[in-house]
Amino acid sequence: MKKNVILILLLLVSVGLFGQYVYMFSSFEPEIIDGRAEALGLTSILSSSGANYVFNNPSMLSSLNSKDFQVNLRTHFGNTNKEKEHLDTDTNSIFYRSDTDYNRKFHTKFNGFSFGLPLNVIKNDDWHIGIAAGYRTYYDWGYDIHQKRKEEFDDEVEIEEEDSEYSGGFNTLVFGGGINFKRKFYGGLSISLPLNSEYLNEYETNDGNQATNEGTLKGSFFTFSGSYIMNQYVSFGLRIRTTFDLEIDGEDDYFNYQYSDKYTIPTEYAFALQISPIEKVRIFAEYLTRNLGDYYNIIYFNPKSDDGYSFRTGIEFGKKYKFRGGLFTQSVPVYEITSHYDELNDDYIVESKNKPQVETGITAGFGTNIFKKIQINFYSSYTFLNYDENYQNVEDTKVFNEISYSLIKIGCSFGYSF
Numbered sequence: 001m002k003k004n005v006i007l008i009l010l011l012l013v014s015v016g017l018f019g020q021y022v023y024m025f026s027s028f029e030p031e032i033i034d035g036r037a038e039a040l041g042l043t044s045i046l047s048s049s050g051a052n053y054v055f056n057n058p059s060m061l062s063s064l065n066s067k068d069f070q071v072n073l074r075t076h077f078g079n080t081n082k083e084k085e086h087l088d089t090d091t092n093s094i095f096y097r098s099d100t101d102y103n104r105k106f107h108t109k110f111n112g113f114s115f116g117l118p119l120n121v122i123k124n125d126d127w128h129i130g131i132a133a134g135y136r137t138y139y140d141w142g143y144d145i146h147q148k149r150k151e152e153f154d155d156e157v158e159i160e161e162e163d164s165e166y167s168g169g170f171n172t173l174v175f176g177g178g179i180n181f182k183r184k185f186y187g188g189l190s191i192s193l194p195l196n197s198e199y200l201n202e203y204e205t206n207d208g209n210q211a212t213n214e215g216t217l218k219g220s221f222f223t224f225s226g227s228y229i230m231n232q233y234v235s236f237g238l239r240i241r242t243t244f245d246l247e248i249d250g251e252d253d254y255f256n257y258q259y260s261d262k263y264t265i266p267t268e269y270a271f272a273l274q275i276s277p278i279e280k281v282r283i284f285a286e287y288l289t290r291n292l293g294d295y296y297n298i299i300y301f302n303p304k305s306d307d308g309y310s311f312r313t314g315i316e317f318g319k320k321y322k323f324r325g326g327l328f329t330q331s332v333p334v335y336e337i338t339s340h341y342d343e344l345n346d347d348y349i350v351e352s353k354n355k356p357q358v359e360t361g362i363t364a365g366f367g368t369n370i371f372k373k374i375q376i377n378f379y380s381s382y383t384f385l386n387y388d389e390n391y392q393n394v395e396d397t398k399v400f401n402e403i404s405y406s407l408i409k410i411g412c413s414f415g416y417s418f
Helices: 002-021 035-039 050-056 058-063
Strands: 068-088 093-119 127-140 143-153 156-181 185-194 198-205 210-218 221-229 234-241 244-252 257-265 268-275 281-289 309-317 321-342 347-370 374-394 397-417
Touching (some): 035 321, 035 347, 035 397, 050 058, 050 093, 050 156, 050 185, 050 397, 058 127, 058 156, 058 185, 058 221, 068 127, 321 374, 321 397
Antiparallel strands (some): 068 093, 068 397, 093 127, 093 143, 127 156, 156 185, 185 221, 198 210, 210 244, 234 268, 244 257, 268 281, 281 309, 309 321, 321 347
């Protein structure tokens, strides 16, 4: 009887903590939307291409020498796994095990397009202006998940499975423009507005239960950027994405209720550097703030979280045929669980650490021009996060967790300049 009570308590605790290990921490990660930038370690401020600058650095739109059209495509798949064991410290034996697997299945979609052109409205060779418009998936919630959980308690074994199909996300229509002086000092601004920004979740359990969850998202924000081309060897970039409220209105037919919520997405600051030591080699580096503790009203973001960071770097070499690679590390809202004994309440307090976990990724890609006017950029990335945790839950029980996450992403950008 004692073990049954303990198990119920442990499972109730795990329900609140479980979601953070799945796929949600990438739900609020902005998409890069550019094949070249994705291949260069997710750098984007100085490494984007053509009209896609409207998404990542509108100041560089003034560098366009001709009309430019871009189309972007991605596919991804991956896996999250959590293995849990409960140890009876009195007998030093495992009395409960669970293995939960979240398989993100192969999923493909077009996630953005853009059009930009230079403007010759200033009759002065020192000044140049460029404008662009585009449509992008900013937060990508398009994926299919197969969930499977195997639980062993004493001699009893239970297996649960569920298939979920997700589509949509936060999609934005983006307008932007940039201006430069002597192709040295650049400044720009863009505005992102929600358009066709809807999401749909359909799921079915192994016992035949079906349900849907759907809704719409609203929110708009500005992106300010600046660039400084010091010389042919060194360039600097700066980007600021303003704070905005992401509003969600939805309906869940399983629980038969409607809901409305608002999430505060904090300001993001980003700094970039490009170095070209020789003509055919270009090196990129970026630092971005995360401000994870300032995300408001998102359940799996720890409100006491350390801010975290994102560091991205990439290298490109070649002239006609360009080969690319990169590396990035960034904080994500996943927190190791710990516990301490509270003498006042004579109980163990289970809580998450304030320091976020850091995921690591490697990227690679290739790009070239076809018939001078057509550009094609391929990219691939592999992102992973692994860590272990253990904590005392009640007097005679310890919990051991092994968490692993991986995501593979493959995509391309097609461009046409005319």
